[in-house]
Amino acid sequence: MSESSQTIAADRDDADVDALRARIRQAAEAVRERTPMAQSFTNFVTINLVANAQLAAGGAAAMSFLPDDVVDTASMSGADYINVGTLLPFYKDALPKIARAFRKTGHQWVLDPVAAGIGSTRTEILRAFRAAPPTIVRGNASEIIALATMWGLISPDDATRPAGVESVDEVEAAVEPAKALARFLAASAPEGEAAVAVSGEADLVTDGATVYRLPGGSPMMAKITGAGCSLGGVTAVYLAVTDPLTAALAATALYDRAGEAADKVSNGPGSFQVAFLDALWNTTPDQIAASEILTV
Amino acid sequence: MSESSQTIAADRDDADVDALRARIRQAAEAVRERTPMAQSFTNFVTINLVANAQLAAGGAAAMSFLPDDVVDTASMSGADYINVGTLLPFYKDALPKIARAFRKTGHQWVLDPVAAGIGSTRTEILRAFRAAPPTIVRGNASEIIALATMWGLISPDDATRPAGVESVDEVEAAVEPAKALARFLAASAPEGEAAVAVSGEADLVTDGATVYRLPGGSPMMAKITGAGCSLGGVTAVYLAVTDPLTAALAATALYDRAGEAADKVSNGPGSFQVAFLDALWNTTPDQIAASEILTV
Amino acid sequence: MSESSQTIAADRDDADVDALRARIRQAAEAVRERTPMAQSFTNFVTINLVANAQLAAGGAAAMSFLPDDVVDTASMSGADYINVGTLLPFYKDALPKIARAFRKTGHQWVLDPVAAGIGSTRTEILRAFRAAPPTIVRGNASEIIALATMWGLISPDDATRPAGVESVDEVEAAVEPAKALARFLAASAPEGEAAVAVSGEADLVTDGATVYRLPGGSPMMAKITGAGCSLGGVTAVYLAVTDPLTAALAATALYDRAGEAADKVSNGPGSFQVAFLDALWNTTPDQIAASEILTV
Numbered sequence: 061m062s063e064s065s066q067t068i069a070a071d072r073d074d075a076d077v078d079a080l081r082a083r084i085r086q087a088a089e090a091v092r093e094r095t096p097m098a099q100s101f102t103n104f105v106t107i108n109l110v111a112n113a114q115l116a117a118g119g120a121a122a123m124s125f126l127p128d129d130v131v132d133t134a135s136m137s138g139a140d141y142i143n144v145g146t147l148l149p150f151y152k153d154a155l156p157k158i159a160r161a162f163r164k165t166g167h168q169w170v171l172d173p174v175a176a177g178i179g180s181t182r183t184e185i186l187r188a189f190r191a192a193p194p195t196i197v198r199g200n201a202s203e204i205i206a207l208a209t210m211w212g213l214i215s216p217d218d219a220t221r222p223a224g225v226e227s228v229d230e231v232e233a234a235v236e237p238a239k240a241l242a243r244f245l246a247a248s249a250p251e252g253e254a255a256v257a258v259s260g261e262a263d264l265v266t267d268g269a270t271v272y273r274l275p276g277g278s279p280m281m282a283k284i285t286g287a288g289c290s291l292g293g294v295t296a297v298y299l300a301v302t303d304p305l306t307a308a309l310a311a312t313a314l315y316d317r318a319g320e321a322a323d324k325v326s327n328g329p330g331s332f333q334v335a336f337l338d339a340l341w342n343t344t345p346d347q348i349a350a351s352e353i354l355t356v
Numbered sequence: 357m358s359e360s361s362q363t364i365a366a367d368r369d370d371a372d373v374d375a376l377r378a379r380i381r382q383a384a385e386a387v388r389e390r391t392p393m394a395q396s397f398t399n400f401v402t403i404n405l406v407a408n409a410q411l412a413a414g415g416a417a418a419m420s421f422l423p424d425d426v427v428d429t430a431s432m433s434g435a436d437y438i439n440v441g442t443l444l445p446f447y448k449d450a451l452p453k454i455a456r457a458f459r460k461t462g463h464q465w466v467l468d469p470v471a472a473g474i475g476s477t478r479t480e481i482l483r484a485f486r487a488a489p490p491t492i493v494r495g496n497a498s499e500i501i502a503l504a505t506m507w508g509l510i511s512p513d514d515a516t517r518p519a520g521v522e523s524v525d526e527v528e529a530a531v532e533p534a535k536a537l538a539r540f541l542a543a544s545a546p547e548g549e550a551a552v553a554v555s556g557e558a559d560l561v562t563d564g565a566t567v568y569r570l571p572g573g574s575p576m577m578a579k580i581t582g583a584g585c586s587l588g589g590v591t592a593v594y595l596a597v598t599d600p601l602t603a604a605l606a607a608t609a610l611y612d613r614a615g616e617a618a619d620k621v622s623n624g625p626g627s628f629q630v631a632f633l634d635a636l637w638n639t640t641p642d643q644i645a646a647s648e649i650l651t652v
Numbered sequence: 653m654s655e656s657s658q659t660i661a662a663d664r665d666d667a668d669v670d671a672l673r674a675r676i677r678q679a680a681e682a683v684r685e686r687t688p689m690a691q692s693f694t695n696f697v698t699i700n701l702v703a704n705a706q707l708a709a710g711g712a713a714a715m716s717f718l719p720d721d722v723v724d725t726a727s728m729s730g731a732d733y734i735n736v737g738t739l740l741p742f743y744k745d746a747l748p749k750i751a752r753a754f755r756k757t758g759h760q761w762v763l764d765p766v767a768a769g770i771g772s773t774r775t776e777i778l779r780a781f782r783a784a785p786p787t788i789v790r791g792n793a794s795e796i797i798a799l800a801t802m803w804g805l806i807s808p809d810d811a812t813r814p815a816g817v818e819s820v821d822e823v824e825a826a827v828e829p830a831k832a833l834a835r836f837l838a839a840s841a842p843e844g845e846a847a848v849a850v851s852g853e854a855d856l857v858t859d860g861a862t863v864y865r866l867p868g869g870s871p872m873m874a875k876i877t878g879a880g881c882s883l884g885g886v887t888a889v890y891l892a893v894t895d896p897l898t899a900a901l902a903a904t905a906l907y908d909r910a911g912e913a914a915d916k917v918s919n920g921p922g923s924f925q926v927a928f929l930d931a932l933w934n935t936t937p938d939q940i941a942a943s944e945i946l947t948v
Contacts, residue, residue, distance in 0.1 A: 103715070104400050104696050104699055104715070105699050105700055105703050105713075105715045106700065106703075107400055107401050108401055108402065108404060108405070108581065108582075108700060109700070111401050111402075111581035112580060112581050112625060112626075112629075115579050115580065115581060115625060116579065116624065116625045116626070121401075121581060122471070123399070123400070123401045123441070123442055124442060124443075124475070125442055125443065125444060126443050126444070126445065126475060126477050128475045128476045128477055129443060129471075129474060129475030129477060129478060132474045132475045133471075133474055133475070145715070146715055146716060146717055147716075147717065147718050147721060148444070148717060148718070148740070148742070149718065149742055150444075150445055175714070175721075175725075178721060178724045178725055179716070179718060179720045179721030179724045179725070180720045181718050181720055181721060182721060283707050283708065283933070284704060284707065285700065285703035285704050285707060285713060286700075326930075327930050327934070328708065328929060328930030328931070328932075328933035328934055329704060329707060329708045329929050329930065329933055330704075330708070330925065330926040330927060330928065330929025330930040330933075331926055331927075331929075331930050333626065333704075333926075333929075334626035334627055334629075334630055334926055335626060335627075336626065337624060337625050337626030337627075337629075338622075338623050338624025338625065338626040338627050339624070340624075341579070341624035341625055341626075342623070342624055400696050403696055403697050404697055404698065404700060404701070404877065404878075407697050407698075407877035408876060408877050408921060408922075408925075411875050411876065411877060411921060412875065412920065412921045412922070417697075417877060418767070419695070419696070419697045419737070419738055420738060420739075420771070421738055421739065421740060422739050422740070422741065422771060422773050424771045424772045424773055425739060425767075425770060425771030425773060425774060428770045428771045429767075429770055429771070444740070446740070446741055629922065630922040630923055630925075630926055631922060631923075632922065633920060633921050633922030633923075633925075634918075634919050634920030634921065634922040634923050635920070636920075637875070637920035637921055637922075638919070638920055
């Protein structure tokens with residue numbers, strides 16, 4: 061690529077990012093004005109933080125585990141969130157049933173494939189989602205790679221073994237799997253749009269075409285349980301008011317800014333979590349929209 | 357009504373409220389002295405806050421989901437608390453079974469009909485409670501209206517549609533349903549006494565005859581998950597030491613005072629919840645008993 | 653015993669305790685360096701605190717309830733933790749199955765026999781663990797006595813009735829049951845070593861031969877839910893890097909020091925829990941190892 065074509069590409073990127081920033085600001089304002097409700101089917105470890113983070117980010121929360129309850133509530137929910145941690149036996153039937161119900165009505169949802177690749181029940185559930193996929197997937201690098209492999213979107217040779225709920229893979233290793241996954245989700249989406257978010261030292265968001273990197277956050281986010289899970293829940297709140305790419309970028313940027321704010325005033329993981337919830341509440345749409353977003 | 361009869365009525369109300377204040381103070385002192393245990397069968401989102409609020413209010417907590425466990429523990433529990441959020445499939449049999457066991461022994465309990473009207477499983481469970489009812493029901497306006505309608509205590513024309521875990525109805529719309537519900541509960545109660553508490557901007561408590569309004573609290577109580585659920589648990593702690601009306605009034609007044617105290621020292625929902633638990637611990641029986649209680 | 657033989661015994665005790673202190677310091681350093689993962693199958697009330705305490709203490713956490721998931725994750729887990737609070741119906745088969753799988757591979761685990769003696773399902777599960785026992789048991793005095801009785805290790809005449817999740821027995825009443833339990837566990841352990849920890853005003857730890865008493869902590873630890881449960885989880889983190897006796901002593905000492913630190917800066921149970929998690933994070937290996945350990 062010649063020097064001038066590089067400059068043109070960079071200019072186009074800048075224009076794209078500027079347009080994204082405007083959409084992110086609008087979405088953040090819409091969440092604060094409309095208090096959109098996002099329902100969650102999520103794990104027992106961090107379910108309280110998911111709800112509190114959704115409220116602190118400006119949304120409303122509802123949590124359910126029974127298909128009849130979830131489907132009833134979904135009619136009042138702007139988007140749903142499913143997180144496959146701490147599975148119970150009946151989830152094997154309940155979760156695929158719920159995903160099929162969402163697909164039937166075109167209801168949008170966010171998946172957190174926690175610990176993808178571990179346990180036969182989880183694998184069975186995640187495989188079933190391939191036929192009724194979410195609009196956004198958010199996970200760590202290992203989970204994104206495991207899910208993309210499980211769905212046959214990348215060669216098993218590109219995959220690594222699962223490592224529990226902690227990622228053993230660097231975010232960069234998940235770039236191609238994340239793009240493949242986003243393209244697959246978009247092809248299945250009613251409006252043809254989807255996104256994948258990979259959490260790590262520098263978070264990554266992609267719509268399958270462009271890869272966005274969001275630096276920042278705090279290392280303390282890995283020292284409280286549920287930073288990732290609750291980001292999934294907040295992403296669903298944003299998905300209730302905007303498109304998948306904007307939702308994933310806005311929620312991720314909000315988390316990075318709130319993490320930095322909490323880092324400054326805390327003295328350990330206890331006070332960090334308290335300050336983080338306060339920061340989710342106090343971070344403004346302007347601050348979220350001003351976040352660094354790299355396309356290189 | 358003539359001016360003088362109004363004055364007489366107001367004087368009688370004042371005397372009633374003074375007597376109530378004395379009972380509220382006694383109840384608050386008894387909780388601090390006796391550490392009464394209240395067992396809970398409650399939802400997974402706010403179960404930790406329910407237990408911590410019960411401890412902070414001066415009581416003791418135990419949580420169970422199996423009928424054999426619940427019935428065994430009930431013999432050591434001053435009163436029980438049942439909250440129908442986040443249902444699992446086996447609750448459909450377990451919860452009515454537990455309610456029937458409580459009825460058989462005259463064991464008192466508090467019901468929070470979370471999301472009443474949503475989902476066929478929840479409706480089936482709440483309908484079953486009609487034959488073995490609680491001593492106190494605490495909910496938001498929409499939930500109280502839905503439960504009173506479900507039990508045939510008010511005309512469906514007076515009811516509104518459910519709105520998830522957030523109330524869509526104003527507290528005032530629930531006055532008549534709450535009174536009808538309280539009268540029904542009292543008629544079923546071993547000692548002929550019951551109460552209904554409706555949470556909202558100005559909380560309402562009734563024994564079926566008189567309606568009491570308790571102003572105060574903090575708008576931040578709606579920005580943490582579980583303010584209502586944990587009030588139900590603390591109401592059960594109070595029910596272990598006093599009559600239903602006093603228990604509902606005392607617990608509601610404590611929540612309003614603690615909410616105001618937390619509001620003054622917090623900077624968002626994270627620090628609000630921390631300060632709220634501290635305030636439950638630090639609010640004195642005198643402060644609780646001095647709460648504004650309106651009968652007009 | 654003559655005066656000089658007493659002095660010799662005291663000197664030997666001092667030498668033993670000095671050796672223990674060195675092992676405690678090494679273990680605390682190893683946890684900070686290696687971030688060992690401990691998987692938990694634990695109750696819904698305090699599951700979030702268990703995970704956050706494990707992270708704050710320097711470890712990593714994973715929580716599961718399905719045998720296939722637990723057994724898969726155990727291969728990545730240094731030690732497991734099982735807590736029998738808030739049982740669900742399927743645990744009756746799942747928990748004994750998991751214990752047998754651990755026994756087969758020699759995988760070490762910590763048991764918290766919450767509310768031992770209450771409910772037929774819990775009793776059935778705890779009885780089943782006799783054939784596939786843990787490496788460490790941690791509980792309050794009543795729970796330790798109930799478990800030792802249930803397993804036929806002490807005469808029922810020495811036992812007292814259960815009292816829910818709160819202990820009705822003093823720690824001293826559990827000395828002989830705790831020693832008998834520790835000897836039974838050690839006899840079943842692959843490496844012949846085990847420990848029992850009894851939480852109370854002065855905590856007690858024994859390997860079946862020697863009884864160690866650790867004074868300290870804070871009365872506020874009884875005013876938050878999960879101080880005991882999360883100590884079980886942190887003990888599993890330590891068991892991942894050291895022998896059972898050192899693990900039980902180190903985790904208990906850490907809890908006592910963190911409780912004291914939190915006591916100084918808190919204003920009620922809300923701020924106590926926040927400060928306690930911060931203190932778990934900030935307490936140094938030297939501070940843990942310098943804890944008072946009495947053998948008299």
